[in-house]
Amino acid sequence: MKSDAIRRSEAKESFLSGIIKENPLFVSVLGVCPALAVTRTFEAALGMGFLFMFVLICSNVLISLLKKIIPEEVETPAYIVIIASFVTITKMLTNAFLPELYDSLGVFLSLLVVNCIVLGRAEAFANKNTVLNSFLDAVGNGIGYTIAICAIALLREILGTGMLSFGKVFTFIPEFSLPILKAVDASGDIIYDYSLFIFSNPAGGFLVFGAILGIIAAVSNHKKTKTAAKKRAEVAANKAMEVKA
Amino acid sequence: MSYLIAFLLAIVSGMLMDNVLLSRFYGLCSFIGVGNKLKSAFSMGIAVSFVIILASLICWPLYNFVLVPAGLPFLDTLAYILVIASLVQVVGLFIKKKSPSLYRSLGIYLPLITTNCAVLGVAQANTDQGLSFILSMANALGTSAGFLLVICLFACIRVRLESASTPKALKGIPLALLTAGIMAIAFMGFMGIGQ
Numbered sequence: 001m002k003s004d005a006i007r008r009s010e011a012k013e014s015f016l017s018g019i020i021k022e023n024p025l026f027v028s029v030l031g032v033c034p035a036l037a038v039t040r041t042f043e044a045a046l047g048m049g050f051l052f053m054f055v056l057i058c059s060n061v062l063i064s065l066l067k068k069i070i071p072e073e074v075e076t077p078a079y080i081v082i083i084a085s086f087v088t089i090t091k092m093l094t095n096a097f098l099p100e101l102y103d104s105l106g107v108f109l110s111l112l113v114v115n116c117i118v119l120g121r122a123e124a125f126a127n128k129n130t131v132l133n134s135f136l137d138a139v140g141n142g143i144g145y146t147i148a149i150c151a152i153a154l155l156r157e158i159l160g161t162g163m164l165s166f167g168k169v170f171t172f173i174p175e176f177s178l179p180i181l182k183a184v185d186a187s188g189d190i191i192y193d194y195s196l197f198i199f200s201n202p203a204g205g206f207l208v209f210g211a212i213l214g215i216i217a218a219v220s221n222h223k224k225t226k227t228a229a230k231k232r233a234e235v236a237a238n239k240a241m242e243v244k245a
Numbered sequence: 246m247s248y249l250i251a252f253l254l255a256i257v258s259g260m261l262m263d264n265v266l267l268s269r270f271y272g273l274c275s276f277i278g279v280g281n282k283l284k285s286a287f288s289m290g291i292a293v294s295f296v297i298i299l300a301s302l303i304c305w306p307l308y309n310f311v312l313v314p315a316g317l318p319f320l321d322t323l324a325y326i327l328v329i330a331s332l333v334q335v336v337g338l339f340i341k342k343k344s345p346s347l348y349r350s351l352g353i354y355l356p357l358i359t360t361n362c363a364v365l366g367v368a369q370a371n372t373d374q375g376l377s378f379i380l381s382m383a384n385a386l387g388t389s390a391g392f393l394l395v396i397c398l399f400a401c402i403r404v405r406l407e408s409a410s411t412p413k414a415l416k417g418i419p420l421a422l423l424t425a426g427i428m429a430i431a432f433m434g435f436m437g438i439g440q
Binding site: 029030032033034036037077080081084085087088091092106107110111113114116119198201202203204205206207209210211213214215217218221 | 267268274373416422
């Protein structure tokens with residue numbers, strides 16, 4: 001039997017690792033296709049993030065519950081069928097309650113079936129761990145992925161259209177938009193407009209995502225050299241002490 | 246005659262104007278993962294193209310002649326992924342029997358094709374948009390030609406990038422994405438052809 005403390009630290013680890021340390025999009029670079037395709041607007045990306053999290057939680061929990069029943073030889077096909085069923089349910093619910101979101105996500109909602117993250121978490125985590133840890137892992141990874149695609153979408157929408165629009169996809173909130181790089185006066189004339197059309201285009205998705213990954217790599221490289229330098233200094237100091245002694 | 250023109254136009258638009266990788270974003274994982282070897286990029290492209298065309302050939306009749314008459318059109322995604330998974334198995338067995346050398350060179354890529362979004366994406370888009378059988382085949386042909394073209398071009402560019410002196414932080418995937426972005430801008434130039 002594991003002690004309570006170990007169990008709690010395991011649960012915390014499985015929740016937190018998906019958000020920053022093993023962020024599915026920015027660190028493992030999985031699930032790239034929807035991250036570029038639905039990030040034209042912030043709202044669509046947020047919707048995609050929530051639907052992704054829903055599918056991931058449901059499939060992770062069910063696979064973790066069935067881990068002793070599914071024979072090893074047919075693991076992957078069984079997982080694909082489970083995931084496809086949840087995607088179908090999600091598709092029908094979205095089509096019924098948020099048709100605008102359904103239209104703006106298009107075929108990428110169906111493509112959640114072949115999303116590397118959902119299948120990857122099932123194979124790498126849910127079939128080995130407890131139901132609670134699998135649930136927490138799914139929530140952590142879902143939050144991590146949602147934050148990542150929302151960051152890309154925020155940059156792309158602001159740079160591409162000059163403003164942030166709300167209420168177009170989530171029709172239950174009133175429609176409004178925040179002017180940031182583009183301002184329009186009461187009569188509809190443009191006062192200033194610093195938006196760059198290219199960021200709304202597919203090419204902009206590649207450029208923004210590439211730049212973000214580059215910045216992350218630069219920061220982690222900097223950290224690595226810093227800790228290496230610190231270690232070297234410590235070793236040198238220890239040696240000096242030994243010589244003195 | 247007009248059918249033929251529509252067919253050819255759909256192929257060209259799927260290949261260049263609405264390229265599967267650079268503007269529709271299907272199958273990016275394999276695109277980034279396949280690396281800088283032209284030969285393996287070509288093998289991967291051929292294998293994916295083959296499965297895309299076969300999957301479209303099977304999924305369109307499956308949807309229109311089986312699922313719709315049975316009143317189960319909402320099961321499309323589930324049916325397609327099962328068709329694709331078994332298709333990949335069958336194609337793998339067939340290639341293994343007929344040409345072991347091709348099987349060895351495709352080896353690792355074959356199972357990955359099941360989870361390549363390009364295959365499911367094309368099959369799903371064909372029936373979602375209600376295309377006719379001829380046009381959906383044109384879409385499949387154009388998409389696979391576009392996939393093959395871009396994945397080979399990209400492998401050639403990456404060979405040159407290897408020997409170039411690039412910033413340390415951009416090495417690998419970030420630089421690949423930025424390159425793909427510039428390629429996407431270049432492919433935007435084809436957009437005027439359609440009109």
